[in-house]
Amino acid sequence: MRIQKLDRHTRRNLLEDLLKRSPNQYGSYEEGVTRILEDVKSKGDEALFEYTAKFDHADINEQNIRVTEEEIREAYELAGEELISIIRKALVNIRSYHEKQRQYSWFDSKPDGTILGQKVTALQRVGVYVPGGKAAYPSSVLMNIVPAKVAGVEEIVMVTPPGKDGKVNPNTLVAANEAGADVIYKVGGAQAVGALAYGTGCIPKVDKIVGPGNIYVALAKKAVYGYVSIDAIAGPSEILVIADDSANPRYVAADLLSQAEHDELASAILVTTSEELARRVSEEVDEFLGVLSRSEIIRKSLDNYGYILVAESMDEAIDIANEIASEHLEIQTRNPYDVMTKIRNAGAIFIGEYASEPLGDYFAGPNHVLPTNGTARFFSPLSVDDFIKKSSIIGYSREALEKIHTDIEAFAQAEHLTAHANSIKVRFEDKEA
Amino acid sequence: MRIQKLDRHTRRNLLEDLLKRSPNQYGSYEEGVTRILEDVKSKGDEALFEYTAKFDHADINEQNIRVTEEEIREAYELAGEELISIIRKALVNIRSYHEKQRQYSWFDSKPDGTILGQKVTALQRVGVYVPGGKAAYPSSVLMNIVPAKVAGVEEIVMVTPPGKDGKVNPNTLVAANEAGADVIYKVGGAQAVGALAYGTGCIPKVDKIVGPGNIYVALAKKAVYGYVSIDAIAGPSEILVIADDSANPRYVAADLLSQAEHDELASAILVTTSEELARRVSEEVDEFLGVLSRSEIIRKSLDNYGYILVAESMDEAIDIANEIASEHLEIQTRNPYDVMTKIRNAGAIFIGEYASEPLGDYFAGPNHVLPTNGTARFFSPLSVDDFIKKSSIIGYSREALEKIHTDIEAFAQAEHLTAHANSIKVRFEDKEA
Structure with missing residues (x-):
């Protein structure tokens, strides 16, 4: 990996580079997405079936668009007992963490007859988009459905593109069923987003659409924002590790690569106060690259957006971390909680050398749907908050108003x-x- | 006002009618807004000054774009002591309510060395858009700035278009200064939104842009969403009153008109179980129309989007209220708290015959920036929540990970x-x- 001194020049280039990955830059796809959305709005199911034939090469119709109980049973057999058991263990932790995020209605009254408060209500119906193909991640299904379920959403409608055979990935189905999806439709892409936003004969209109997707899905979500609510638009994955000379270079290297393997736009950055650590992490990265199965993707993503930055001081390291506002931030220093107090902007903060990022992806409990591409400056992890809304309560007596x-x-x-x-x-x- | 029986036909027409007011329908303005945003991004201040000359006919430059202390002193003299004192009283209530919305960081630890939590951080810099001209409402300035201030935002940057004389409305300036704006720039329209989103020489880039504006401002906010966060896009104002035969027809009529006077797209709807009340409210409306100064606007808005609906039962009335998801909902019935428990979707709920809607606009304390146009199904009133964000905290020991x-x-x-x-x-x- 390239090692650079963290000076003003590096800093500016780095920030500009990272922003190039913003989904705001994909204007050229917008026209196609607009056309798909308009078609779904005007033609309903017919448009869904046509686009599914065109893009997914699958024959979907009124009869088979909804995943059946039989298909779910089949999926359990295909997924295998080990994965089912791990999914259930992960669910315990994910539910437990999200339960702590619940918010409650409150009121405050005065003897003059004034009652002011805030009523918390769960959204009624939510759509969860789940990608198909190579990005079919059961962990992501859990992370999107659990907070909605904990919030008390009445109906969770999942959509996911079918394969050519008209089937859905079995691991996806098991995760959805375990997490509590109420109904699953075999449709993906911008057309699925349109169906959830406007409603079609088969698919009911929802209040909010969440879940990751490719550029078409992201642009479609952005386009329907306002008709329905959406979660933050997901960009490529990111990790930033802050480390001093006490860090284990092998762990740091392994964690950087765990994000770099996602795709060629993923970004992995180490900021360290130790030149020695910088050098050793770079060596470990090279060593791992020789053995990891996804090393081709990793190599490209490190070439594009991988950096080892040597900072003058811990304060300087923290400063650039706050400026980058990384999706995942690991703190591997002697006093990690001291550093944590100075972090303003990060999606999830992993503290200490055993809090490896994939622990958060799968198992610890906090949500792995996190703000990317600098949006941790103003967005939060997906949470129960995303599936509730509030109404102000104002009660006044004649005496109080007078x-x-x-x-x-x-x-x-x-x-x-x-x-x-x-x-x-x-x-x-x-x-x- | 037209009186209609609430049947399926009325219901469908009504919902379709209301949705026509959606800001999503104004596609034709988008091109102009995109050009303005691109100009601001590439040319910075120069573009701001040009557009301000073009649209506001004001000569603004590096020297005078920022409101000075001298101008604020002048504004206090022009606003007058009565208004200043009322603003201060309102601020006490608004601050007190919003203080109760604060959220706190939390963690949960286990003896095996696991620490999971959520860190709450205020946004660092926020932009508040304040309209000029006829829509210069000091109350709106208070409502947008106070929650940011209570959340702990470090820097609140306000933008508002100048008049031809290069001055800003004095009431706006007094409200901004009392609420705690840190700096105020004389620029409005899509160009102001662009400046806050991208930053220019004069105006710093912010993390989030809030505040109402015309269609150009709304579209510009939608366009920059993702670069920065935005509040919900505001549509025309709405009131829905649920009333039974115990309601005072004069109060109900006055409250309907208080929203209808906003503009011709505003909507005022009464749903009642009493035909007698329906008739009497309609008579009272006619009577008020003879005396109110804004009766021309009111007449148009009632013609467009005013309805008195007679429902078969209170449950039916509640059902349509939930479907419309009105910005403001008044409950003027014998047992208003019973009705409140069945309300899912409303921005603010006013309970009882003395909780008149304008009480909430100015004085009670809850925010008057509320979800419009059916978005109360998934959005909340502007609140302290809008000015904080969260980071997950994950700490693990070797023992816990093992x-x-x-x-x-x-x-x-x-x-x-x-x-x-x-x-x-x-x-x-x-x-x-």
Whole structure:
């Protein structure tokens, strides 16, 4: 891996480089996505079946679009007992963590008859997009469905593209069934997003669409935002490791590669205060590259977006980490919790040399759907928060309103909203008459 | 106002009608907005000054784009003591309510060395858009700035278009200063949104842009979503009143009109179980129309999107209220809290005959920036939540990881992610060697 001193020049180039991966740059696909969405809106199921034939080469119709119980039973046999048991163990941890994210309705009352509060309601129906083909990750199915389930969503509608044989990946089906999907439809791509946003004969309209997908899916989600809610648009995966000379170079190297293997746009960055560690991590990376099965992808992603940066000080390392706002941040230093207090921007923070990033992908419990591409500056991990919404509660008595009614009327008048003022005034006109 | 029986036909027409007001329908403006955003991105301040000259007919440059302390002092004199004092009283209530929305970092630890948690961090820099001209509402300035301030945002950057004289509305400036805006720039429209999203020489890049605006501002916000976060895209205002025969027709009529006066796209709907109330509210509306200053706007908005619907039962009334998912919902019935328990979808719920909607706009404390156009199905009122984000915390010891390391490795292998499996495996290879 390239080793660079973290100076102003490196810093600027690096930040510009990483932003090139933004899904905002794929304008050329937009036209096709718009056409698909319009077709689904106007032609409904017919458009779904046509696009599934065209893109997935599968023959899907009203009769077979919905995954049957028989197909799920079959999937359990194909998935095998070991994976089923691991999925169940992971689910225990994932549910337990997300249970702690629950939010509750509250109110505050005063003896004058004022009640102010906030009512928390789960979304009613949610769509979960699950990619097919080589990106069919059962762990991702768990991570998208569990928070919705914990939030209390009444109906979870999953969509996923079928293979040419009209079947869905069995591991995906097992994960969906274990996590609690209520119904699964065999449709993918922008057409599936359109179906969830507008509703078709077969597929019901949902309130929110979550789940990762390719560029067509991402653009379709962005286009329907407003009709329905969406989760953050996922970009390529990222890891940033902050390490000092106490870190184990073999662990650091292995963790960098675990993200680099995702795809050629993935980014793996080490920022260290130790030149010695920088050198040794680079050596370990080379060694692993000789044995790992996905080394071709890894090599490309490291060439594109892999960096080992040597910082002058821990503060400088922390500073660049906050600026990059990485999806995954590992802190492998002598006092990792000290460093953690200074981190503003990161999707998930892994602390200490045994908190390896894949632990979070599969098993620890926190969600692995995390803000990418610098969006950890303002977005959060997928959570129960994404599947609830709030309504303000305002209850007032005559006594409470009377104390402030002239102030409200004057404020409304200052904004020239006379009917606003009037609606307060009429309640006290008997007094003024 | 038209009175209709709430049957299936009315219901469908009504829902279709309301959706016509969606900002998603204004595709024809998109091209202009895209050009403005591209200009701001490539030419920076120069583009800001040009567009401000073109659209606001004001001469703005590096020297005068930032509102000075002198201008703020001047604004206090122009606003007058009464308004300043009312703003301060309203601020006490608004701050107090939003303080209760604070969320806190938490962690959960186990004796085996596991620490899982969630770290809450305020966004660092936020942009608040404030409209100029006839829509210059100081109350809206308070509602957008206070939750950011309570969340702990370090820097609040406000933008608002200047008048031809290069000045900003004094009431806006007083509200901004009282609420705690850190810096105010005289620029509006899509160009202001672009400046906040990309940064220019004068205006710093922010993490999130909030605040209402015209169709150009709404489309610009949608376009930059992903580079920065945005609040929900605001549509025209709405009120829905659920009332039974116990309601005061004069209060109900006054409240309907308070929303109808906003603009011609505003919607005011009464759903009642009482034909008698329906008739009497309609009469009261006619009476108020003779005296209210904004009756021309009100008449148009009632013609477009005003309805009095007579429902068979309270359950039917509640059902249509949930389907419409109104921005403001008033419950004026004998047992309003019973009805409230059945409401799923509403921005703010006003309970009882003294909880008039304008009370919430100005004074009660809850935010008046609310989801519109059916988006209360999945969006929440603007709140402290909008100005924080979360990072997962994952700390593991060797002991804790050892118990599950083979499960994680097997899960990763099942997804063919061998470098993921490797990053766990290397930590225990000494044992296996």
